[in-house]
Amino acid sequence: MDPSSAPRGHRRAQEQTPWATHPARRTDPSGEPYDLRQTGRHHRARAHGSSAKKVAAILAVLALVTVIGIGGIAALRLTGNLTSSPLNLSDGAAPAEDGPLDILVMGSDTRSGTGNTEYGSKDDSEGRTDVMMLVHVTEKRDAVTVVSFPRDLIVEIPQCTDPDTGKVYPAEKDMLNSAVERGGPGCTVAAIDKLTGVHTDHFMLADFNAVKELSSAVGGVEVCVNEAVDDPKSGLRLPAGISTVEGEQALAFLRSRAAFGNGGDEARIRSQQAFLASLTRKIQADGTLTNVPQLYHIAEVMTQNLHVDQGLTSIPTLVQIAGTFNGIDLGRIAFVTAPTEPYPADPNRLQLDQKPADKLFTTLREDVAVTGAAESAAPSSDPATPAPGASAAKSGGASSRPSASPSPTRPAVDPALVPVTVTNRSDTGGRDAQVVQRLRTGGYDQARSGKSGAQLSATQIFYHPDWALAAQDIAALLDAAPSQLVPSYEVGGVQVAVGQDFTHGERIDRGQGLPDDLQGQTAEQVTCQATAEQ
Incomplete structure (x- = not known):
């Protein structure tokens, strides 16, 4: 069955009215006309963001x-x-x-x-x-x-x-x-x-x-970055931790490519999804x-x-x-x-x-x-399923972050060998000591408290690339999402930065999440964006 014939309710034929008769063409401040039909990106190779x-x-x-x-x-x-x-x-x-x-x-x-x-x-x-x-x-x-x-x-x-x-x-x-x-x-x-x-x-x-007008109309949107950001290309300037952005800074947060992850679309999309989730929470909480x-x-x-x-x-x-x-x-x-x-x-x-x-x-x-839908939506054998190679989504290739799925048997790295530092980036006193105790109970004998920093909305697990498997083990132990794993050459082993999503209990309560084979988040999940990889 062709995809266009999939049952979706009664559909009517729609008149193809010429573009010009529907005023998609506007005028700029000088009175010059323009329209919103676009040229393809492949006609220009400029680096300005379009997110x-x-x-x-x-x-x-x-x-x-x-x-x-x-x-x-x-x-x-x-x-x-x-x-x-x-x-x-x-x-x-x-x-x-x-x-x-x-x-x-x-x-x-x-x-x-x-x-x-x-x-x-x-x-x-x-x-x-x-x-x-x-x-x-x-x-x-x-x-x-x-x-x-x-x-x-x-x-x-x-x-x-x-x-x-x-x-x-x-x-x-x-x-x-x-x-x-x-x-x-x-x-x-x-x-x-x-x-x-x-x-x-x-x-x-x-x-x-x-973007500018709406972010201002709702009184700003809360975002979080794990380190300070100064991106001259987009104009984004934020301190480490939690900030409220609106107007130009909201636009800069959504346009920025250099500030997050590997500088590609995958990281930028994650920051945009976090922004939209935060906006959704704000609209509901404020009774908008x-x-x-x-x-x-x-x-x-x-x-x-x-x-x-x-x-x-x-x-x-x-x-x-x-x-x-x-x-x-x-x-x-x-x-x-x-x-x-x-x-x-x-x-x-x-x-x-x-x-x-x-x-x-x-x-x-x-x-x-x-x-x-983790188990209920198996790939369809219906011809409506798109043919192989019919689509793609920009991610800059496979993610460099390990999966955070719980280990089915034992850790990939002996916990006793892993140097782990825990910092309290939440608003709950003594939380770092509690997480240290949780890690030691799990066999991480080297776990210790470290110097705290700016508050984070969501817990981040920073790790030196040589300790990627150990970071995966710790993420599984604490039930951290894959997006909360952040590679950094500035970390000697693994550092758990405890955020406001982990103020009690032994595991992070992520609510109703997504299937493991999908990247993204729900509007319920609070996330903090990883700045550009070192």
């Missing part, structure tokens, strides 16, 4: 769903802020009227328009969709899975027809972020549908300014979804920076989507990265790691929450 658009997009989703309760007149004004274009340029598929909800959220790194010109030159005025996320909301509206597709993703892009010119672009294999130049965002929708076998119901496209004046302010900000499909400009649709996020448990909102591996023809590009990717996409098609 902000990913965040702008998902923030747009989180903000737009708050339209519920605002009222008809206000919603009408908000829809008047939006620009729109056709949903799918390949087959013209329309969104489902019921069933699961799938929204492709994209971000434009356009340098044109209010608030965007400072991030590049006029040569960069046409934006790109270097990062894309598929937001899947279950039919029961009780779980959300946000799948990130990093930018250097090699995929089969289907034939697309430009709704403005009528030009037909033949199907070809290329990077996913180049699909948008084949007629607009609707071609990216077509490519994602072909890649995953999931029918996209709507798309949203936002720009840099959306029931605060009508604040909802309207956020929705006003976001709709001014959004380009959506034609079906998303209707008031009933906005209200319907608004209700989907209200009240979903944080442990059932998952941010994951499409599993990838290096692309054989070019190691600087990626393709899907097919087996776990098939399993993930099958989970979405079968409308199962990934937080409860």
Whole structure:
């Protein structure tokens, strides 16, 4: 069965209205027109980050769903802020009227328009969709899975027809972020549908300014870094520990590539997922979804920076989507990265790691929450499963961090030989001594307390690369997540920096996590980002 025929409820044919008749073209402060159709990344090799658009997009989703309760007149004004274009340029598929909800959220790194010109030159005025996320909301509206597709993703892009010119672009294999130049965002929708076998119901496209405005509108978002950051490329400057970012610093946190991990997209995506999880927690804790004046302010900000499909400009649709996020448990909102591996023809590009990717996409098609799908979503033998090599997600290759799965038998390294230092980076006095005792009970006779530092949201296990297996053993003993393992040549052995997620007990309570074969986190999980590897 072809993926496009997968049952997803009644679908209507959608009119392919020309791009020009739906005002996707805007004007910059000088009055010059521009549009949000983008050029592919392969036409330019500049190093400026485009991760902000990913965040702008998902923030747009989180903000737009708050339209519920605002009222008809206000919603009408908000829809008047939006620009729109056709949903799918390949087959013209329309969104489902019921069933699961799938929204492709994209971000434009356009340098044109209010608030965007400072991030590049006029040569960069046409934006790109270097990062894309598929937001899947279950039919029961009780779980959300946000799948990130990093930018250097090699995929089969289907034939697309430009709704403005009528030009037909033949199907070809290329990077996913180049699909948008084949007629607009609707071609990216077509490519994602072909890649995953999931029918996209709507798309949203936002720009840099959306990130700054929304992060300020909610009063800032809490983030955590394990060491001080000073990244001149993105402008990110943060002290070690916990900070609240908004406006320019929020944008810098989401754009930064050099500050985290190995400087690649895998580390940057992790920081973006942590930001979005923190934002989600803040919105729920502050009661934003029931605060009508604040909802309207956020929705006003976001709709001014959004380009959506034609079906998303209707008031009933906005209200319907608004209700989907209200009240979903944080442990059932998952941010994951499409599993990838290096692309054989070019190691600087990626393709899907097919087996776990098939399993993930099958989970979405079968409308199962990934937080409860560790055993239930085996790879499908249905032809709807994408063909091998049909996708990729930028991770910079295999992760250098070891798995933190509990050892089935005994530690890989004799605990008595491992030098372990424990520092208290939480707000609970004496916590380092308690963890030292836990480690000694586990055979780590050399465990001792060390000098404390800035508070961390989440526990970090730093380790010298020569002690990677020992760090894995300790992570399994304490139930630390893989993302909490941080290689560092500045550590002599293993250092456990106890964060605010580990203030009691002998094991870290990670709540409802993700299957071991998926990278990411839930909105419930508090994480701290590892700065650039030494």
